[in-house]
Amino acid sequence: MSAELSRRVEELSELINFMYFYKTHIQYFQSSVIRILRQYLKEQPDTALKFIVKCSEYCNNYDFPDAWARSVRENRLISVKVSEILLDFGNRIGTSDTETQLRYTEYYIAEIRKHMIIAEEKERDNKKLYIILGISAGLLSAIMII
Secondary structure (H helix, E strand, O other): OHHHHHHHHHHHHHHHHHHHHHHHHHHHHOOOHHHHHHHHHHHOOOOOOHHHHHHHHHOOOOOHHHHHHHHHHHOOOOOHHHHHHHHHHHHHOOOOOHHHHHHHHHHHHHHHHHHHHHHHHHHHHHHHHHHHHHHHHHHHHHHHHO
16 A cells, blocks of 8 residues: 555656646747657656556547547546546646646646645555554564563
């Protein structure tokens, strides 16, 4: 369970980084969504965001919103709430002027950050639990030896 929580925190952190990457490319380069996606994968080939890899592949056969939705729905690691945020994000990006997309992206970064904070707290609590269990098991063993 601890490894799963660590993976979730890592994935949410990387998701925020991707959204900042997207925001920068929209703001300064005004690139298309698909181009930004592929540039991100080029710069981050070992990304933990496997749904972005899948989305890039799906973009060969589907338009972006469909490719995004398919890849998000297939990703089992993302929680239902984060999936809903990502689905909404995918429906909004690339569909409006630059300023509106920048505002949308900031909003979604804040939403994902809330989930990351919760995941970090759960991870921290879980680590404490393992330490307490280890200490308790050690004390119990010492008592049984005495």
